[in-house]
Amino acid sequence: MRYEFADCVLDIDRHVLLRGGETVSVEPQVFDLLELLAQSPGKLVPREEIIERVWQGRFVSDSTISARIAAARKAVGDDGKTQRIIKTIVRRGLQLAAEVSRDDDAGSGKGEHTQQLRYARGRNGQAIPFTLFGEGLPVLRLGSVVHDLEAEWRLSSEHKRLTDMADRFRLLRYNKDHSASSNSNHEAVYSHRIDEILTVTEAAGFERFSIVGEFGGTFPALHFAAQHPERVNKLVIAGGWAEGRDHRADAQQPDSIRTLIAEGWQTPGGGYALGSTLSYFPDGPLDDVRQMVDEMQSLYSREQKLHYRDIGNSTSALHILPKIECPTLVLHGRHAAVHPLSEARKLAAGIPNASLVVLETGNQIPLPGNAAYDTYLQSLTAFLEAPD
Template sequence: MRYEFADCVLDVDRHVLLRGGENVSVEPQVFDLLELLAENPGKLVAREEIIERVWNGRFVSDSTISARIAAARRAVGDDGKAQRIIRTIVRRGLQMAADVTCETDAGSSGDSQTQRLQYARSTEGYAVPYTLFGEGRHVLRIGSVVHDLEAEWRIPSERTRLQDMASRFRLLRYNKDHGVSSNNDHQAVYDKRIDEILSVTQAAGFDRFSILGEMGGTFPALHFAVRHPERVEKLVISGGWAEGRDHRDDAQLPDSIRTLIAEGWNTPGSGYAMGAEFSYFPEGPLESVRHMVDEMQALYSSEERLLYRDIANRTSILHLLSQVQCPTLVLHGRRTAVHPLSEARKLAAGIPKASLVILETANQIPLPGNDAYGVYIQTLQSFLEAED
């Protein structure tokens, strides 16, 4: 992991700080403080979080904390008066004031491929992470099995899908959750997502572009397309749904996925957790689903997963469909069970310029190794590259 900011490079794997290309010697606690701030650009990092990370939660005096902050500023060429890079939020904590670019290793595959995390600024001033790679038509991709760009990149099947897309398009990848699980005002959440999409597309130089919304990414994609039709050339909805389970005929039946999550999500490697995710990807491949579950269990508690499930069950997008103005492609598996083909038909029937392509799979979206995967990628490319 490498973080670049101002004229500095913080290489976490090598435990090296460079400034202007020169090695800067720092003690371990100062390095840990810089790493914590670089991980959270633009965010307030509270004093309690600093103590927990740098001093493992032990009691530490104010003078000791101040000394480490001063040392960190000196190391990156900053000072307490200028605060160009490390900003003090009085009585609350610190903030990384400089823009940060992050380069992460591709993971356990052993290759040297990397992704570069970049950060846009929202209108509220916080950092919004995104990645940008590939050449060709501009495509914004929203949605994934995980709401974390780094975790997604560590999943080999997801990394392969992203690389396949980037070999065909200029792929802007944005996927961020903002407390949807704890916020009942869903429109306020979507308003925030729209603001972030505007921020990352502006930072990436995307003026007019297509959107690929996968699974839960369907909803911010549709909200943005309706709110900003002048920005959206085409829309692809893959593995999405028009109405959640609570609006369907089987709403009164027990929710087996919710039961699996409640019974075993907090147990690493649990068969219950695997069962919950296999509901979305019954055709696997097994190892791909296992990687997904490992990353998701590290990111989300069972309470968070249950809340996400409840929100998916309650959500309906029917009221927006007739307002979508751009050509739209709906891609969906014929034998999907969690969000069945009937939901894709609702989407295609409700959007004026939509067409539906049915994929021969039971997975919510095809994964590398599925027979339908090649058709999925080729159909996506053909639609997005076709002239209107």
């Protein structure tokens, strides 16, 4: 059940009040008062009914009632003078004066999202495809196993993860400019990524938003949060790393993943290509990983995959971590091997206001069907929806 009025959404099932797309923290009694008023828009709700519903009929002082009414008005952007939303009927009760739309089936359509591509015009004149769907807090997702909106939508595991997120948030994704990734100057690449993010968030109407950075989206997310703290509400880094393989103690060991790509990426359905991707998802599900490999082989040449591997190996974000001001959550698999848990600990230790949740999986990120997937989604959701 969900009530929409003015610029507010009162989501009963999730016990959340949104105003202008942002979560508003309210006390339980204030939420109950708003729910009671929203159920009878335009009608007088008597004082006796308010006491019965909000305080279960217990004796309560006038000052306590007045305080809860004032808090309810503040939460929805109203005040006692204008009373444009919550109106006092003197000596009788309250009335919700705003028009209310009611969605009785708000929960029944979950997962039934349609992806529609839109286009933003970048600074270089290039069209940037992006997609925006879902309702709630604005969230920008960066990074994926495939950097293509349509291919990602076709993947069973990614489709499920995206729709689960869109059931909770207003989710924005975009296709990055692959030509920029060919630049060997990392700072130039991330500067280009920041320009892309500014372009698509402006096109989507996101002024202040949260970012979920996954896989290779880790570094654009970190750089943007460090350079534009005024735009980022919260930051989630899932399956990320602070320093690439070249900076780690095992840098002298052969890069087995690079070898698998070099030897077998061009063989459709081959074991080498599958093995390189299973390194990130040893817990599977295997069918989903096979589907990922099929999509990636159709999108990227062996040279491109090797180049992306080299970029990930050579990148380090340690120098920008102290510059990130927003609350940050790091999610990471305990038994992840490609980017081990020690890298997640570096991220959480280097970012001033960060916390770490360790997931019981060997996958870099748990996929739907993994035992850790629900914990992953619940941790991400609780963090992003928690009051600032």
